[in-house]
Amino acid sequence: MTTTARLTSAADRVGPKARKPAFRRPKGLRWVLVAELLANLIGFAVMVHLARRLGPASFARLEYAAAVAAWLLVLVRGGVDVIVYREAARRPSLIRPLTDVLIGLRGLAALTGYTLVLGLAFLAGPERGPVVVVAGLILFPSALVTDVGLRVSGRFGWIALAQVVRSLAYVGLAVSLVRNPSDVLRAAWSLVFAEVVGTIVPLVWHSCHLGWPRVRFRKRAWLVVARRGAIAGVIRFGRVSLYGADLLVLGWWASAELGSYAAARRIVFGFVALGLVLPASLAPAIARQWACGANLARGLIEDSLVRIWVLSLPAVLVLMVMAERWMPLLFGEHYRGGGPWLVLIAARLPWLLTASFIQASLIACRRESWVFDQTVGLVLLALVLVPAAAALAGPWGVGWALLALEIVAAVGGLRMLAKLGLSPRWYLWRHRLQGLLP
Structure with missing residues (x-):
């Protein structure tokens, strides 16, 4: 094709008569909603089991520890995630390097967040502190979730599968390990191990299509992504703080x-x-x-x-x-x-x-x-x-x-x-x- 023909073809595509594409909902989103609904039903059943087995006092300690972990989890899965997802959606060729940068920044945030967890556990006292310490470990497996390629390419079925696997692991651990109020630490460990299992599915897809993630310290890339994600991170941290x-x-x-x-x-x-x-x-x-x-x-x-x-x-x-x-x-x-x-x-x-x-x-x-x-x-x-x-x-x-x-x-x-x-x-x-x- 000649240069003139290429220019003419491009003009035809972007000319005033070109029809704008209608918006389309991403494929597979329905599977994510179904998986989230299933996870909520399973989580609800587990919550009822824990509330009955632990009693109000121990259940309150578990919920406080889970709230602290969820609050600080935003440091790990916060504004940097938003920026990486957005830029990878605009430039799909950067999915793999952006994933490597994201995991490195998440790992650093997980270490920072767990330091805060230890401080809050100390302030909570010997009765509630150990539960906070165990529940806070959820920050580390959450940092290793390799879901950039899945979200950007619209393969939400894999994300749905990861959610289902995580939920099934949680219900199996919680029901088999928690039987009385003294098992509150086991309930916290169930949360952590379920999150570990949930990271396996996106890691399998990422390793098969893009290779194993390679976390390397790249100062310039880390600073650029962290700086751009700082505002979004503060926004998400503020929202979860309100939640x-x-x-x-x-x-x-x-x-x-x-x-x-x-x-x-x-x-x-x-x-x-x-x-x-x-x-x-x-x-x-x-x-x-x-x-x-x-x-x-x-x-x-x-x-x-x-x-x-x-x-x-x-x-x-x-x-x-x-x-x-x-x-x-x-x-x-x-x-x-x-x-x-x-x-x-x-x-x-x-x-x-x-x-x-x-x-x-x-x-x-x-x-x-x-x-x-x-x-x-x-x-x-x-x-x-x-x-x-x-x-x-x-x-x-x-x-x-x-x-x-x-x-x-x-x-x-x-x-x-x-x-x-x-x-x-x-x-x-x-x-x-x-x-x-x-």
């Missing part, structure tokens, strides 16, 4: 009452974990659509927001109506007091998922600074509001304070979408809703 602020604040109570609150919270956050699959899975797709045009990105964002509300509102209503019956039925009479707390915590669900998805969408559209400003403001507000609410009204005050924060975050996120030209077209939601319902 777990109630347990992190109330965890110092070390009372049986916290066990009922933690059990109610786990029910709601099982739905949260399912809902957070959407922003994590769609962020690379939104980044690609944004590069092609704002209208394509807006279509994908609109469709996802409709799904969030269509799926979360019925779940909230069911949780609220059945709260008084479910708590003693599932966990026993010792947890009856958690029913009213379940109602309050469930009210956070749609607002939390909306705010999280909008923030992930803005980051995918390269507006990290906007989300950073919002997150810093929310964290500063929470530092004042949540401790004061805990001192004045205990768990009730903390629950109401966090509900208010989630509403503020969701409304603020919608305003930022409007500023970027991605505001959902409300008049089209009725048609999108008709396409989602049978």
Whole structure:
């Protein structure tokens, strides 16, 4: 083909008559949602087993340790992940070197995070400290997850398989090892070993298609990725701090009452974990659509927001109506007091998922600074509001304070979408809703 012909062909592709591609949801996303749903069902069954076997006091210690581990896990799987996924989606040829850089940075973050875990365990005292120490080990296998190629190429079936394998390992270990309140350390070890098993599936795919990861210290590459991921890392750390602020604040109570609150919270956050699959899975797709045009990105964002509300509102209503019956039925009479707390915590669900998805969408559209400003403001507000609410009204005050924060975050996120030209077209939601319902 001559140079003129090549230029003509290129002009035909990008000319005014060229038709823009319609947005398409990534293939395999349904498998991830199904796997996450299965994992949540299995995790819910394990949680009921642990709550009954451990009792409110030991279950509260386990939940506090798990909350600390999940909080610091953001240091490992934080903003650097977001940047690497985005850049690998834009430049697929860099998947392998970016994976090597990512694992190295994650390992460094895991060492830093576990140092903080040891400090918190010392402050927690001899009764709760050992559980925190064991649960914190989950940071290290999480650093070794080689999922960049899977997410960028849209092979979500492998990610779903890894989730199922992790869940089955967790249920097998927890059910076989935990039988009474003294087995709280075994419950923490079950979390760690299940995470180790979950890293095997993505590692197998990565080694077969791209070779074994080679972690090398490359100062320039590490600094560039870390610097670009710093803002997104602070954003994610702030969001997870808001997610777990109630347990992190109330965890110092070390009372049986916290066990009922933690059990109610786990029910709601099982739905949260399912809902957070959407922003994590769609962020690379939104980044690609944004590069092609704002209208394509807006279509994908609109469709996802409709799904969030269509799926979360019925779940909230069911949780609220059945709260008084479910708590003693599932966990026993010792947890009856958690029913009213379940109602309050469930009210956070749609607002939390909306705010999280909008923030992930803005980051995918390269507006990290906007989300950073919002997150810093929310964290500063929470530092004042949540401790004061805990001192004045205990768990009730903390629950109401966090509900208010989630509403503020969701409304603020919608305003930022409007500023970027991605505001959902409300008049089209009725048609999108008709396409989602049978």
